[in-house]
Amino acid sequence: MGRELAVRLVRRGHQLRVATRAAARADELLPLSSVEVHEGDVYSVDFLRSCLDGCDVAINLVGVLNAPGLAGAGFRRAHVQFTAALLAAIAETGVPRLLQMSALNADAQRGRSYYLRTKGEAEELVRNAPARLDWTIFRPSVIFGSDDSLTNRFATLLRLSGGWLPLARAHARFAPIHVGDVAEAFVRALSGGATSRQIYELCGPQVLTLEQIVQLTAAAAGRSCHAWGLPDALAWLQGLAMQCLPGKPFSLDNYRSLLTDSVCHGAGHEAPGIGTLGIEPISLPALAPQWLAPVPRR
Numbered sequence: 001m002g003r004e005l006a007v008r009l010v011r012r013g014h015q016l017r018v019a020t021r022a023a024a025r026a027d028e029l030l031p032l033s034s035v036e037v038h039e040g041d042v043y044s045v046d047f048l049r050s051c052l053d054g055c056d057v058a059i060n061l062v063g064v065l066n067a068p069g070l071a072g073a074g075f076r077r078a079h080v081q082f083t084a085a086l087l088a089a090i091a092e093t094g095v096p097r098l099l100q101m102s103a104l105n106a107d108a109q110r111g112r113s114y115y116l117r118t119k120g121e122a123e124e125l126v127r128n129a130p131a132r133l134d135w136t137i138f139r140p141s142v143i144f145g146s147d148d149s150l151t152n153r154f155a156t157l158l159r160l161s162g163g164w165l166p167l168a169r170a171h172a173r174f175a176p177i178h179v180g181d182v183a184e185a186f187v188r189a190l191s192g193g194a195t196s197r198q199i200y201e202l203c204g205p206q207v208l209t210l211e212q213i214v215q216l217t218a219a220a221a222g223r224s225c226h227a228w229g230l231p232d233a234l235a236w237l238q239g240l241a242m243q244c245l246p247g248k249p250f251s252l253d254n255y256r257s258l259l260t261d262s263v264c265h266g267a268g269h270e271a272p273g274i275g276t277l278g279i280e281p282i283s284l285p286a287l288a289p290q291w292l293a294p295v296p297r298r
């Protein structure tokens with residue numbers, strides 16, 4: 001998200017300061033002349049204050065799908081503690097605007113996973129910020145794009161397993177949204193007053209089950225696919241086992257997030273959607289072959 005958004009903001013004439021824990025991870029942004037990369041302790045209010053000084057807008061994209069620590073400690077640190085430090089730095093520097101990245105189903109009380117609960121807690125901090133801060137919160141469904149960890153991860157797993165894939169929560173529903181559409185929503189939020197103090201739910205044009213996403217990925221990558229759904233008890237065990245593997249390809253917390261469909265709530269629901277920003281989102285099947293299709297041999 002960060003890379004996609006940075007490129008779009010620079011194209012629209014914005015100057016950026018990117019705060020990161022490791023500047024090397026922002027290498028691809030260095031050729032952009034109006035981007036400064038600041039490496040430091042992102043939990044330090046002093047560091048954040050130095051990054052925000054003189055800025056018109058703060059954008060919080062920090063998020064973790066897997067985090068160390070007991071009782072959600074790693075999630076709470078990245079989502080809640082970081083947002084609290086950012087809000088403190090915003091208050092000290094007088095930055096008037098904040099765009100906050102959240103996730104569909106974020107809910108401090110009812111979220112099924114630590115990921116969703118702590119994203120909800122971070123939203124509450126933002127919503128309760130002093131009235132002089134003008135905020136917008138974005139809640140996307142799963143995000144896809146050429147560098148995503150959705151289709152690319154499934155393509156790798158299909159390659160390694162010869163197409164045999166036991167799936168947790170195979171019938172969980174998503175509305176995958178393209179990274180460019182999410183970035184565009186952020187950019188448009190900066191150019192109009194209507195997004196002030198609003199929470200946007202961002203969904204792509206199609207609702208797909210996890211199994212359908214895997215099948216689409218396989219078709220686009222030209223691979224065979226024999227995906228089947230696991231009963232919940234086995235899926236839970238899969239989460240327990242896989243969270244011990246290097247890189248945590250799947251975890252119990254991911255399993256718990258999958259217990260709630262990641263889809264928008266539709267017309268009549270209080271949260272506006274991507275259409276209200278004038279964006280017509282692109283579908284996953286239309287685009288996935290662009291980065292998944294096998295390269296023809298010469």
Ligand SMILES: NC(=O)c1ccc[n+]([C@@H]2O[C@H](COP(=O)([O-])OP(=O)(O)OC[C@H]3O[C@@H](n4cnc5c(N)ncnc54)[C@H](OP(=O)(O)O)[C@@H]3O)[C@@H](O)[C@H]2O)c1
Pocket residue numbers: 001002019020021022025042060061062063064078082101102103104139140141142143144
């Ligand atoms: N990808 C999706 O499907 C999806 C769906 C809904 C919502 N979101 C949200 O969208 C945002 C961007 O997602 P993404 O897919 O672009 O994720 P990403 O590539 O993993 O980027 C997340 C950023 O968070 C920072 N970060 C990670 N762990 C951290 C930690 N422990 N402490 C402080 N900072 C940390 C990293 O910054 P540095 O490494 O530069 O320090 C990283 O660049 C996240 O908030 C995510 O929750 C993503």
